[in-house]
Amino acid sequence: MTRTVLYDASEVFCGPDERIEDGAVAVDDGRIVAVGPSDAVTREHPPENAETAIDASGRAVLPGFVDAHTHALFAGDRADEFAAKLRGESYQDILVAGGGILRTVRAVREARSEELLANLRSHLDVMLAHGTTTVEVKSGYGLDTETELRMLDVVARADDAHPVDVVPTFMGAHAVPEGREAGAYATEVATEQVPAVAEQGVAEFCDVFCEEGVFTVEQSREVLEAGLDHGLAPKVHAEELAHVGGARLAAEVGATSADHLLHATREDAAALADAGVTPVFLPGTAFGLGAEYADPDPFVAADAPVAVATDFNPNCYARGMGFAVTLACVGMGMTPADAVAAATRGGARALGRDDRGTLEPGARADLVVVEGPSHVHVPYTFGTNAVDVVVKDGEVVHAR
Numbered sequence: 340m341t342r343t344v345l346y347d348a349s350e351v352f353c354g355p356d357e358r359i360e361d362g363a364v365a366v367d368d369g370r371i372v373a374v375g376p377s378d379a380v381t382r383e384h385p386p387e388n389a390e391t392a393i394d395a396s397g398r399a400v401l402p403g404f405v406d407a408h409t410h411a412l413f414a415g416d417r418a419d420e421f422a423a424k425l426r427g428e429s430y431q432d433i434l435v436a437g438g439g440i441l442r443t444v445r446a447v448r449e450a451r452s453e454e455l456l457a458n459l460r461s462h463l464d465v466m467l468a469h470g471t472t473t474v475e476v477k478s479g480y481g482l483d484t485e486t487e488l489r490m491l492d493v494v495a496r497a498d499d500a501h502p503v504d505v506v507p508t509f510m511g512a513h514a515v516p517e518g519r520e521a522g523a524y525a526t527e528v529a530t531e532q533v534p535a536v537a538e539q540g541v542a543e544f545c546d547v548f549c550e551e552g553v554f555t556v557e558q559s560r561e562v563l564e565a566g567l568d569h570g571l572a573p574k575v576h577a578e579e580l581a582h583v584g585g586a587r588l589a590a591e592v593g594a595t596s597a598d599h600l601l602h603a604t605r606e607d608a609a610a611l612a613d614a615g616v617t618p619v620f621l622p623g624t625a626f627g628l629g630a631e632y633a634d635p636d637p638f639v640a641a642d643a644p645v646a647v648a649t650d651f652n653p654n655c656y657a658r659g660m661g662f663a664v665t666l667a668c669v670g671m672g673m674t675p676a677d678a679v680a681a682a683t684r685g686g687a688r689a690l691g692r693d694d695r696g697t698l699e700p701g702a703r704a705d706l707v708v709v710e711g712p713s714h715v716h717v718p719y720t721f722g723t724n725a726v727d728v729v730v731k732d733g734e735v736v737h738a739r
């Protein structure tokens with residue numbers, strides 16, 4: 340018996356070039372077993388025989404969102420910095436004055452693990468209700484071996500306890516701790532933190548904030564190469580606030596993704612495409628900082644399959660992927676179909692997960708049903724949530 344059937348959907352969105360009108364999806368054992376026109380799929384997999392049948396008439400069915408870049412594990416409150424930025428203070432002014440990331444580091448070091456876990460779980464609840472079925476979560480608010488490991492342990496516990504799949508990234512090189520010098524700290528990350536994280540087996544990726552006033556290209560390279568030596572795939576925060584060469588570095592080390600890219604050049608886009616690095620756009624950050632959005636055109640010209648993610652963190656308090664998709668369209672000029680694909684298949688690619696992000700037989704059965712008749716209703720709906728139902732591994736895990 341087929342476990343779950345979603346039928347009579349106005350649109351089943353498998354990808355930008357594959358949208359099925361009046362479609363259906365059948366799921367068995369956590370995997371998609373059939374996708375196609377509703378009459379054909381339901382003939383083979385009758386809804387009345389399914390354990391769960393979802394009449395999706397008037398609504399669209401999409402892959403679950405894959406949010407490939409977040410800093411969703413933190414403590415404390417930085418809402419006052421939002422107000423300060425509106426008064427004209429810059430992100431870097433706030434960081435240099437001991438605020439920003441460094442303020443969250445103090446809060447995380449002081450927080451008990453149970454409090455951190457409760458915080459993360461409550462954020463995952465919100466993300467799930469907005470259609471996210473896989474999310475990457477970075478450490479990086481510990482900046483010492485003990486707290487970085489504690490963060491990654493909390494990420495693993497959240498993954499075990501929550502339907503959303505949580506992908507762990509180590510980011511000891513997220514900022515230079517107070518009183519430390521960047522070069523010496525980068526070496527500590529490379530020689531002490533990376534081996535400790537690898538020994539515990541608690542991270543898949545190693546990320547670094549390669550940025551003016553944070554870590555140079557060479558310091559970032561030292562950290563990423565240590566990660567590679569210890570089996571951690573590289574990711575890079577690249578060209579966010581200034582152009583410093585992080586995208587080139589990502590290409591050179593064969594990173595899985597290069598993220599932000601607000602100041603990336605045409606040459607950067609080509610280098611990333613040639614090296615098979617997935618570019619990840621985070622338009623919520625540009626929106627919150629009042630900065631210019633990343634320009635997707637050089638990446639499209641270079642034929643790079645891009646991702647869109649939230650960058651949820653205390654500086655970008657956006658947990659829903661729908662809003663990121665809206666901004667990708669309105670701010671960056673992407674089409675709704677390309678933006679939705681970037682938030683699903685693109686996100687999966689940026690996390691090295693080729694088993695999800697699309698609707699095809701064999702893929703993991705992570706799906707969302709949205710309240711409007713097509714994928715366009717994802718970016719078209721903003722300020723409220725367009726997601727009605729979320730299915731994770733074939734089970735309904737959220738419905739309103």
Ligand SMILES: N=CN[C@@H](CCC(=O)O)C(=O)O
Nearest residue numbers: 439440548624650652653654
């Ligand atoms: N840029 C560095 N890291 C985050 C911000 C984290 C924070 O401000 O707490 C980002 O991706 O935007």
Ligand SMILES: [Zn+2]
Nearest residue numbers: 408410576650
């Ligand atoms: Zn980030």
